[in-house]
Amino acid sequence: MAEVRAEMVANVWKIVVGEGDTVNEGDTLVILESMKMEIPVVAEDAGVVAQIKVAEGDVIQEGDLIAVIE
């Protein structure tokens, strides 16, 4: 199980995958926006998306849990 956490304060602009989706290493899970820049959050390993813990429009803090990949 791998936890994907935010590297910075950001707004959640777009959720790209859904719970239950199979993802490969490097696939974009969600796209954050901070300071007028789009920041894709990618899967570090292949697996199944067990949980998405954020919603579009959320403001998240550094270290917040974004997703869980199993």
Place this chain on the structure above:
Amino acid sequence: MFESVLVANRGEIARRVIRTVRRMGLRAIAVHSEADADLPFVREADEAVLLGPASPAQSYLDVEKVLDAARKSGAAAVHPGYGFLSENADFARAVIEAGMVWIGPAPEAIVQMGDKINARNLMENAGVPVAAGTREPVSTLADAVRAADEIGYPLMVKTAGGGGGIGMGVAYDEKSLAKAFEQASRAAARFGGGAAILLERYIQRARHVEVQILGLADGTVVALGERDCSVQRRHQKVVEESPSPGITPELRERMLAAAVRAGEAVGYRGAGTVECLVDVDRQDFVFLEMNTRLQVEHPVTELVTGADLVEHQLRIAAGEVYPVEVAPSGHAIEFRVYAEDPKRFFPGPGKIAVWEEPSGEGVRVDSGYVAANTVTPFYDPLMAKLCVHGATRAEALERARAAVAAFRVEGPKNNLPFCAELLDHPEFASGDYDTGLVSRMRS
């Protein structure tokens, strides 16, 4: 002269404009979002009006809210700063129609220059050199591929209405063109400015050199020298200097003359910038775009000319007729202090625990924050501009090294370590660099 100015912007530029407005004895009115209520520009204005929530669309980009604030506060004039509504011709028209003075060029000039395709064609007709590129908007990938075959790779792909490097990408072949085209289209849809895409021949070893112009109230246009903005990451400027260490006096003279022609071609009034790309190997240049507003890096020009560009903007907008003599002296460099990590340049907003600005001879800091403020993720990452001036480039570099070392910021991530690294880099130190410098430093 009008009696009051509403500054329709935030952060360092709002603070900088307010400083001149107040020095001239005029009333300064700030507007701000909820997220910015504690920033210095709000406190330093004579009056401040809350616009709304943090989101730019609900605050600084909301034309009705800004106009409402201007009417309620009795503002006589509106200064738009840069970004946000500064190049929005509808906003400029609405300000004028509401009976206030618009501190900027005529809305028609904003429209003509705002569409980069139109601007390119207009400049070519005025005898200003442009790069090989599309003369009509490109709206589909198939059209882009056809145009690319005609112009030849590599190509720069950008949005006709965008700015600030957002959505720009280089295409080396049909495959990377598809990617760049998709990226530019998405940026155009998200950040506004219409869906039209523009393709231009990409110059491999290029410097980005721009000319500051002033269109005076009597219709004459003067050039206040150039700024070299070749230190860029993600097509956004990080460091600017004047004079450019990469152009010959002969090329400088041709560029300044072309910039004056560009301004005259649109009947330009006020402060504007003619951006050019210089082909380093051929010592030749092409027109890139014209920014119809005050530029972030205007302090570089102020340091070498001794001019206060905001004061010029106000006096020209008020219709004052006076001569402008230009006698540049010494060398100036500006470092943009961004809230971003110094390795990958990813945003790093946060609460400021320590903020200590350098000072001393030849050092100027334009900042938007003080200690205990929070740099939020809602706006661009510029926290401050560290500017130095010296009699020579060597003296300016020496002052820059000391000032960068003395600037203490803790809390948000910041690129001061990158600025120090750049100052130690042989290419930058020699002055012989191009727009690829930062990517070479990080490859």
